[in-house]
Amino acid sequence: MKIKYTFLLVFSVALFTQCAKQSTPQGGPRDEDPPKxxxxxxxxxxxxxxxxxxxxxxxxxxxxxxxxxxxxxxxxxxxxxxxxxxxxxxxxxxxxxxxxxxxxxxxxxxxxxxxxxxxxxxxxxxxxxxTGSSIDSLELSGQVNFYFPDKQSDFKNVLVGLYPENDTTDLFTAAPYYISQVDSTGQFKISNIKNGNYRAYAWNDANNSLKAEFKSEAHDFLKDTITIEENIEGAIFNLSQADLTPIRLLRSSFTNGSYDLILNKNAVDIKLENESLGKSIFYTKEDKRIRLFSDKSIPDSLAFKVKLIDSVGYQIDTLIYVKFPVNERKPEELTVTANSGKNFTGTMEAILSFNKPITKIHTDSLYIPLDSVRSIKIGPEMYYFEDSSMRNVLRLKVSIPDSTQSDVVTLTVADSTFQDIQLQYNLKELKANYRKIRPETLADLLAGRINNAEPPFVVQLLDNKDELKAEKKLIDTNNFRFERIEAGTYKIRVIEDRNGNGRWDPGNFFENKQAERIFYFKNPENSSTDIIIRGGWTNDGIIIEPSKPTGISQKKPVDNPSEDGG
Missing domain, CATH: 2.60.40.1220 (Immunoglobulin-like)
Incomplete structure (x- = not known):
């Protein structure tokens, strides 16, 4: 009996203990202490x-x-x-x-x-x-920025790395010798560095490979080797993306009425030379493709000089031979699109884009209805082709009478208005709306000056969606002005256009060429980049201070004994 009682007691205790382990305590304070x-x-x-x-x-x-x-x-x-x-x-x-x-x-x-x-x-x-008899204690610290920041710059994947001067690897081929994760504000510190010469890089390591992808990940680098023999502060990196793949012509052939050049990437500069170009032969550019069109078949080969330059400066300079045989296939349909939805004051500016060069325009079916009786016929004096060698972008400037009652005017393109080089007509009607705004709702002037930098500049006015609204190219002045601007919230972006080509050029690591510097207007009181503009306002006191360029801005001073020897 005693043995049986003892067994039941032990069994009850074990069962209770097992049940207690399986349950979760209810209530109580949450553990907020980190592991020690x-x-x-x-x-x-x-x-x-x-x-x-x-x-x-x-x-x-x-x-x-x-x-x-x-x-x-x-x-x-x-x-x-x-x-x-x-x-x-x-x-x-x-x-x-x-x-x-x-x-x-x-x-x-x-x-x-x-x-x-x-x-x-x-x-x-x-x-x-x-592993030796002393602890290395040198440091490199600084700041990483983005040339094209998002609304909230995300630094969670940004790394800064050092490679010894004699290392055969770099940020694109292997992990660095010394590495640091950037904090949420873009600051970094690499500590315990051994005295020596190094090359320094920063990149957005989105795929967690500890090295940069030269096609897709933003990066930057110091052009010169740095000698670390004392603590260095103020290293600045400005990240931007650049596809460093050299541009290549993959193939060329006649395809359904056009002679196509297929590229591995887009060209930013295209120069084609042939005596018939712009007369009977025209071209268009699409994603990684240039298409040549002729208004007649040409069985014999034509020589074309082709010079293509990509965004990082690589180029193709070659001679190709082009044929335009009789096309037995049905040509593709002509399509037309418009920049519908734009606002204007007195003159409506429209842009029509086509998939093929245009050879004829029937102006009788290109018009703007004003009311049930009146309309504006679009004549040749109201439009022009953006590039006469392409003829696939048509710009229209039409003055709209002040007497027009409606705020919205509709550019109407009837079917068969346009004929392309392959004798195809647009088969569908197009209607594009443009909104007329009252002049009194516009800001009169937004103007200012760029300090502590040398022109040429490209000054861009961006809306609150970071879309380009206006642009000024400054050749030999630091002063800029934008007139008659719609009310809204804007930011001003400045490109330091070193080569004067009117656009931003990314860097090219393999040619030791850094990206052109970009900086923004920042309110000196709160560092905000937003500029609020209201109707009738004039603001001609904008002062833009450039951001720090990539490089070492300062070194940490070495402690020196006082003059009295104390």
Whole structure:
């Protein structure tokens, strides 16, 4: 009986204990305390050691958040051989490689170690040790910016890296020797650097590869090697994107009425030379394709000089031979689109775009109805082709009478208004609306000056959607002015147009050419880039100070003894 009672007692206690383990306590304060490091092997600031693994012990159970990305190890190690695990309250990093002699290593855990219950990250968790007799202590710090920032600049994937001067790798080929994650404001610091010469880069590592993609990831670099023999502050990087693939002509052939040049990327400058160009032969440009059209078949080869330049300065300069045989296939349909929805004051400006060069315009079916009786016939004096060698973009300028009652006018394009070089007509009617606004609702003037920089400039007025509303090219002056502007919120962007080509040029790392500097007007009181414009206003006091260019703006001063020797 006693044995039976003892068994029941033990069974009851075990059952109660098991049930208690399975339940979750209700209520109570939320755990907001981060894990605290109790023990590290090796200890922080250790010297003369070459550990095979790093072991960290915390005061509570922990978990790891993406350790391959979030644990930054400098100098560079073979990260694909590193194995990081978390078990209960212990993190173990198996290195699986020989460390370099006389080298200071930094394991920066950032927010990768978190408590198991709430995900609170351990704070300021970093282990530094040296395989030699001293700890390297030099630092490089500074700021990373974006030339084309989003509404909220996101720095979570931005890295800054150092490569030794004699290293055969760079930001596009391998992870850097020293690396730092940029904080949420764009600031960075690389610490425990060994005295030496380095090349410095920054990039937006969107794919977490620890190196940059030269086609798709924004990046920047210091043009010159930097010597780090004291702490350096004020390193500036300005990130922008550039496809560094050299432009190439992939193939060329006659296809359904046009001779097509197929490219691997778009050209920003196109120069074609042939005596018939602009007379009987015209061209259009599409995405990675240039199309040549002839108004008649040409069985013999025609020589065309072709010079194409891409956005980073690479070019094609070649001679091609073009034929226009009789086309047996039905030509593609002629299409027309308009920049509908634009506002105007006295003169309506419309843009019509076509997929093929236009050879004839029937003006009788191109008009603007004003009311049930009146309309404006669009005559040849009201339009022109943007490029006579292309004839696929038609610009119209039409004065609208003040007596027009409606605020909205409709450009009407009847079917068969336009004929293209292949004798095809537009088959569909097009109606494009444009809104007339009252002059008194416009701001009279927005003007100012660019300080501490030299022209030429391209000054751009952007709306609150970052769409370009107006642009001024300044050749030999720092003063700009925009007149008759719609009320709204704007920002002013300035391109420091070093080569005077009227557009922004990205950098080319392989030619050691940095991107042209871009900067914005910032309100000196609150650093906002927004400028609010109201009807009837005049603001001619805008002062734009340029942002810091890529480079080292200052060095941290070395402590010197006082003059009295104290």
């Amino acid at each position: 490091l109790l023990e590290a092997n090796p200890k922080d600031q250790s010297i003369n050691i070459k550990p095979e693994e790093i072991v960290l012990v915390f005061d509570e159970y922990i978990k790891l958040d993406n350790p391959n990305k979030n644990i930054i190890i400098t100098p560079r190690v073979k990260k694909d051989e590193v194995v990081t695990t978390a078990l209960k309250n212990t993190v173990t990093i198996e290195l699986n490689q020989e460390l370099e002699d006389n080298t200071t290593y930094v394991f920066n855990f950032q927010k990768s170690v978190q408590d198991l219950s709430e995900g609170n990250p351990a704070e300021n968790l970093k282990i530094v040790f040296s």
